[in-house]
Amino acid sequence: MDTVFIKKLCIDTVIGVYEWEKSIQQRLELDLELQCDTRQAAASDDIRQALDYSVIATEVTELVQREPIELIETVAERVAALLLQNFKTCRVQVSVSKPGAVPTAETVGVRIVREAG
Ligand SMILES: Nc1nc2c(c(=O)[nH]1)N=C([C@H](O)[C@@H](O)CO)CN2
Numbered sequence: 007m008d009t010v011f012i013k014k015l016c017i018d019t020v021i022g023v024y025e026w027e028k029s030i031q032q033r034l035e036l037d038l039e040l041q042c043d044t045r046q047a048a049a050s051d052d053i054r055q056a057l058d059y060s061v062i063a064t065e066v067t068e069l070v071q072r073e074p075i076e077l078i079e080t081v082a083e084r085v086a087a088l089l090l091q092n093f094k095t096c097r098v099q100v101s102v103s104k105p106g107a108v109p110t111a112e113t114v115g116v117r118i119v120r121e122a123g
Pocket residue numbers: 021022023024027076077078079104107108
């Protein structure tokens with residue numbers, strides 16, 4: 007199976023468990039992988055047959071910024087649900103990193119895999 011992916015989609019948003027996090031914006035970095043069959047898009051050379059990564063990036067950013075969220079697990083789950091609902095894919099992998107959350111680590115995060123049905 008083929009994959010359309012987006013690496014390090016940067017989203018500034020209100021994210022975090024603690025009170026001090028609820029009045030500031032922090033950066034999340036998302037890696038997205040959508041399993042799909044790219045052959046129709048390639049054969050037709052037609053964006054309408056493809057999973058448009060520009061549209062995906064916009065929809066995911068809007069979803070994450072819509073309201074404050076506490077856990078990055080919640081971000082990952084909501085993004086996976088959106089991708090499965092709105093795009094022609096049967097399996098997605100969503101990684102959400104929160105760089106700077108642990109000063110002694112380069113980054114921290116979660117990675118989930120979800121399938122349709
Ligand atoms: N598994 C998780 N652990 C933690 C999260 C989280 O979203 N998932 N969040 C925090 C705080 O918001 C932290 O990022 C503040 O620096 C702590 N642990």
